[in-house]
Amino acid sequence: MAYPGTVVLVGPMGAGKSTIGRSLADALGVAFHDTDALVEERSGATIAWIFDVEGEQGFRDRETAIIRELTGARSAVIATGGGAVMREENRRLLASRYAPNQGRPL
Secondary structure, rough: OOOOOOEEEOOOOOOOHHHHHHHHHHHHEEEEEEEEHHHHHOOOOOHHHHHHHHHHHHHHHHHHHHHHHOOOOEEEEEOOOOOOOOOHHHEEEEEEHHHHHHHOOO
């Protein structure tokens, strides 16, 4: 039986969120989602290119759209980008869905 909750990994860039997230998702038998990888996949561009062309605001807007979509996920491990929680909207989205005081499993 797969883990019934969703785990969200946050932390600085290079901390190992994606590496740990993949292993954790495998161990729990759930889907793994990496917000940075999804931004790149859906935009058809690297994060570096998005920053160069659209600036940080453009990248963060794309990241927030992915986080908004993923907050509906059940039984998943989500690795956020290093700066994702610096944006209040992202913190609010994640807290409203996954905060322990909301009665939802972590």
